[in-house]
Amino acid sequence: MGTMILKNINKIYPNGVQAVYDFNMEIDEGEFIVLVGPSGCGKSTTLRMIAGLEEITSGLFEIDQVMINNKAPKDRDIAMVFQNYALYSHMSVYHNMAFSLVLRKENSDKIHERVMWAADVLGLTPYLNRRPAHLSGGQRQRVALGRAIVRNPKIFLLDEPLSNLDAKLRGSMRKELKTLHNRLGKTMIYVTHDQIEALTLADRIVIMNEGYIQQIGTPYEVYHDPSNLFVANFIGTPPMNSFTTTLTTNGELIIGKNKVDIKAHKDYNKLVDKGYLGKEIIIGIRPEHINVEKTEDINQTMISTIDLYELYGADALIHFKIDEKNVIAKTKDVENKHPKDLITYSFDVDYIYFFDKETEMRIDG
Numbered sequence: 001m002g003t004m005i006l007k008n009i010n011k012i013y014p015n016g017v018q019a020v021y022d023f024n025m026e027i028d029e030g031e032f033i034v035l036v037g038p039s040g041c042g043k044s045t046t047l048r049m050i051a052g053l054e055e056i057t058s059g060l061f062e063i064d065q066v067m068i069n070n071k072a073p074k075d076r077d078i079a080m081v082f083q084n085y086a087l088y089s090h091m092s093v094y095h096n097m098a099f100s101l102v103l104r105k106e107n108s109d110k111i112h113e114r115v116m117w118a119a120d121v122l123g124l125t126p127y128l129n130r131r132p133a134h135l136s137g138g139q140r141q142r143v144a145l146g147r148a149i150v151r152n153p154k155i156f157l158l159d160e161p162l163s164n165l166d167a168k169l170r171g172s173m174r175k176e177l178k179t180l181h182n183r184l185g186k187t188m189i190y191v192t193h194d195q196i197e198a199l200t201l202a203d204r205i206v207i208m209n210e211g212y213i214q215q216i217g218t219p220y221e222v223y224h225d226p227s228n229l230f231v232a233n234f235i236g237t238p239p240m241n242s243f244t245t246t247l248t249t250n251g252e253l254i255i256g257k258n259k260v261d262i263k264a265h266k267d268y269n270k271l272v273d274k275g276y277l278g279k280e281i282i283i284g285i286r287p288e289h290i291n292v293e294k295t296e297d298i299n300q301t302m303i304s305t306i307d308l309y310e311l312y313g314a315d316a317l318i319h320f321k322i323d324e325k326n327v328i329a330k331t332k333d334v335e336n337k338h339p340k341d342l343i344t345y346s347f348d349v350d351y352i353y354f355f356d357k358e359t360e361m362r363i364d365g
């Protein structure tokens with residue numbers, strides 16, 4: 001139970017702002033879906049329409065083949081966890097978790113059983129008598145999750161639930177959430193602006209921008225197979241390098257003072273078929289697919305100097321310029337590189353992505 005269909009969903013607020021355009025998606029029971037995108041892209045609005053906190057302007061929303069559009073939030077069998085977990089400060093952890101069941105007039109044995117179960121799942125058993133003020137941030141967030149799971153809903157909605165926590169705690173809560181999801185097997189829809197959270201948590205990611213879905217895919221797909229330049233730049237840290245260049249009629253890209261032959265690339269035939277030879281095109285390449293070597297030979301063609309060198313331990317980022325454009329390479333060879341060093345660079349040609357200069361859509365085979 002918990003299969004959802006969202007068909008041609010639009011949201012126009014009373015002031016005329018259209019926050020969501022034509023949202024289409026089917027979500028299977030038990031999936032962990034993450035909606036991700038920059039601030040204002042419409043992800044909270046989408047979540048709030050699913051919760052029933054915002055009206056759906058047009059479109060169809062079904063859960064298990066029942067139309068939900070006009071059902072009140074309390075009749076949707078959905079529980080929501082917010083960023084500001086809004087615990088009742090005068091109540092103990094136990095009573096915070098029991099509260100929604102008390103409101104629903106559940107029998108007290110059942111309430112006790114559900115709260116003790118949730119406390120056990122979330123590691124909160126030792127803290128049941130504490131007030132929220134005497135808990136750490138992570139523990140409070142667990143109580144907020146506990147309030148949702150005691151109700152045993154079909155679907156969980158989570159709106160930036162970890163963003164009030166510090167980086168270290170966020171990392172450990174991510175693991176807990178993933179474990180919780182595996183244990184409960186319930187559909188979860190999670191909103192965040194943080195693409196790392198999206199990549200690490202999701203079964204499938206929905207990337208949104210300006211109210212439109214940009215791509216839906218597994219973390220692997222959106223990273224390795226972005227459908228447009230927005231997704232390519234949004235997913236991955238540091239982002240994919242991208243710049244406009246010319247594809248010659250001989251099947252070579254002009255990069256710096258050099259020409260890079262791409263005739264063996266898997267997408268080359270598509271570029272030819274679609275008439276991109278001799279045209280300007282946007283190319284993208286991830287930092288891990290640019291190779292950088294120190295050199296002393298100033299006569300090489302693909303040459304630059306290091307602007308900035310950032311060591312992250314096992315790997316390092318090298319910032320440099322190609323034709324005045326800032327580029328970042330990631331290297332595992334972390335020794336002996338310094339700003340102002342002369343370098344040669346090369347691309348792993350198979351890993352170049354091609355985008356239309358006007359539409360910014362991927363041109364792939």
Ligand code: ADP
Nearest residue numbers: 013015017019038039040041042043044045046
């Ligand atoms: P996100 O969660 O991705 O940051 P939102 O869904 O909150 O984005 O907002 C999407 C767009 O809708 C934004 O342009 C925002 O200003 C607008 N918006 C959000 N809530 C309202 C509202 N109650 N009335 C009018 N416009 C709104």
